[in-house]
Amino acid sequence: MTRFEGIIPAVTTPFTAGDRVDVPALKENIERLVEVGVHGFVATGTMGEAGSLTREERALVVRSVVEAAAGRVPVSVGVSSGSARQSLEYALDGKAAGAIGVMALPPLGYRADDDEVVAFFAELATCGLPVMVYNNPEASGVDMPAALIARIAREVEGVAGVKECSGDTRRIPPLLELEGLDVLVGGDDWPLEGLAAGAHGWVTGVGVFAPRECVELYDAIRASDLERARAVYRRLLPAARFDMTPKLVQYYKAAQDAVGFNGGPARAPRLPLKPAERAALDEALAVLREPAVA
Numbered sequence: 001m002t003r004f005e006g007i008i009p010a011v012t013t014p015f016t017a018g019d020r021v022d023v024p025a026l027k028e029n030i031e032r033l034v035e036v037g038v039h040g041f042v043a044t045g046t047m048g049e050a051g052s053l054t055r056e057e058r059a060l061v062v063r064s065v066v067e068a069a070a071g072r073v074p075v076s077v078g079v080s081s082g083s084a085r086q087s088l089e090y091a092l093d094g095k096a097a098g099a100i101g102v103m104a105l106p107p108l109g110y111r112a113d114d115d116e117v118v119a120f121f122a123e124l125a126t127c128g129l130p131v132m133v134y135n136n137p138e139a140s141g142v143d144m145p146a147a148l149i150a151r152i153a154r155e156v157e158g159v160a161g162v163k164e165c166s167g168d169t170r171r172i173p174p175l176l177e178l179e180g181l182d183v184l185v186g187g188d189d190w191p192l193e194g195l196a197a198g199a200h201g202w203v204t205g206v207g208v209f210a211p212r213e214c215v216e217l218y219d220a221i222r223a224s225d226l227e228r229a230r231a232v233y234r235r236l237l238p239a240a241r242f243d244m245t246p247k248l249v250q251y252y253k254a255a256q257d258a259v260g261f262n263g264g265p266a267r268a269p270r271l272p273l274k275p276a277e278r279a280a281l282d283e284a285l286a287v288l289r290e291p292a293v294a
Contacts, residue, residue, distance in 0.1 A: 006039025009207035010047040025262035030068035045078030052267040066098035076101035084123035091127035125158035136165035146174040172197040188243030238284035
């Protein structure tokens, strides 16, 4: 049974002028994304500025996304933190709010060895929800190659998926050999390669402002229509490349504002884009807006 599949936007968290979670704006974004045809959501991930949210705000965001999704697509909760205890608390809060899965990096702020990584996910899995192991060496400082992910899946009951964000497409085939594990592309600048290699889905940032193109790319690859997939990918890629930069949240929130979603400001320490950065984003959005030609 596949628990995590398709186009899964990692949603942003809009804020009001008073720096509170803007629940109506968040729910409006979710409604529009569901209408376009995305297959699920991850709330309170990196794109959701989870590190700047209080525990209460995290629960509010998850609950709001679940309410807006209204059972039409599944919602998972990002629970990355510096300790298994904290991540488990976030997971249980998300479960109470209606999330059906959790996504987590290995412990942040500490270069854990393999045994410690396995122990971290074993404690997290006691939340009772399917766990998506998130491999992003740039973000966590810990790389989890296929052999380690295989060990986690073998030793930790409840691990059901992996979000692979190393950028190495060669890791997809050995991950797909692991029975019962859903494999998700985790970087916005290689979904064509990863999905074509057989990944079950894509946890995407660019999907928060270009969901239609992301769904079209996924559908084209599933239909083995690589000509159409390449045409969509060409338009997506300039904007998608901002995902692999420290300012991905600012870039994607600004992109949301530019195309009619609710982006708005990011929380400190993030600052607004500089003029040159905004110009680069505008150029990428101009490519995205070009007529679709297969």
